[in-house]
Amino acid sequence: DGGITQSPKYLFRKEGQNVTLSCEQNLNHDAMYWYRQDPGQGLRLIYYSQIVNDFQKGDIAEGYSVSREKKESFPLTVTSAQKNPTAFYLCASSDRALSGYEQYFGPGTRLTVT
Amino acid sequence: AQRVTQPEKLLSVFKGAPVELKCNYSYSGSPELFWYVQYSRQRLQLLLRHISRESIKGFTADLNKGETSFHLKKPFAQEEDSAMYYCALKETSGSRLTFGEGTQLTVNP
Numbered sequence: 001d002g003g004i005t006q007s008p009k010y011l012f013r014k015e016g017q018n019v020t021l022s023c024e025q026n027l028n029h030d031a032m033y034w035y036r037q038d039p040g041q042g043l044r045l046i047y048y049s050q051i052v053n054d055f056q057k058g059d060i061a062e063g064y065s066v067s068r069e070k071k072e073s074f075p076l077t078v079t080s081a082q083k084n085p086t087a088f089y090l091c092a093s094s095d096r097a098l099s100g101y102e103q104y105f106g107p108g109t110r111l112t113v114t
Numbered sequence: 115a116q117r118v119t120q121p122e123k124l125l126s127v128f129k130g131a132p133v134e135l136k137c138n139y140s141y142s143g144s145p146e147l148f149w150y151v152q153y154s155r156q157r158l159q160l161l162l163r164h165i166s167r168e169s170i171k172g173f174t175a176d177l178n179k180g181e182t183s184f185h186l187k188k189p190f191a192q193e194e195d196s197a198m199y200y201c202a203l204k205e206t207s208g209s210r211l212t213f214g215e216g217t218q219l220t221v222n223p
């Protein structure tokens with residue numbers, strides 16, 4: 001499986017610590033997205049970026065931050081301000097010209113904060 | 115604001131039976147609708163999109179603007195169809211998707 005990678009697969013942190021989740025893609029896609037997946041709540045959009053050096057808040061951005069310095073990379077930082085950070089995080093990418101808005105997903109990172 | 119609703123969190127059918135996964139949406143513009151599927155231990159992936167009007171793995175979905183629905187149907191379910199299914203809506207402009215809560219489909223032998 002190439003395309004879009006997320007690391008690590010599992011991540012454990014103590015409460016009060018910031019943690020950064022990695023997302024890399026080699027699909028040459030312009031747009032990238034971060035979702036949070038919780039049982040019974042579907043996928044909720046945290047942040048998205050439609051082009052390098054630009055990003056927008058999604059529906060649940062509070063307590064999270066992102067950067068998009070390179071086309072291939074879109075790291076997500078879960079800050080200590082996020083009240084309920086334990087979740088499964090999915091990264092995705094898309095490109096209107098290359099994939100017609102189809103989003104390609106990574107394998108996910110499961111974050112546990114205790 | 116746009117919203118996608120999947121009223122059934124769990125759906126269980128027997129092999130060979132018809133299956134319908136419901137999806138309703140609210141959006142004031144002209145939406146694009148998608149179905150994504152996540153099989154056990156696999157990545158979330160696109161199953162089909164309404165503009166393609168195609169059948170994928172025997173599944174079809176018709177956009178009904180009058181009822182604001184995009185239900186996913188298959189006449190004869192197979193055990194390998196067991197998965198989590200998400201309905202998603204894309205706004206007229208931009209690329210972001212709004213997902214429903216998901217329906218876990220189990221096809222029993």
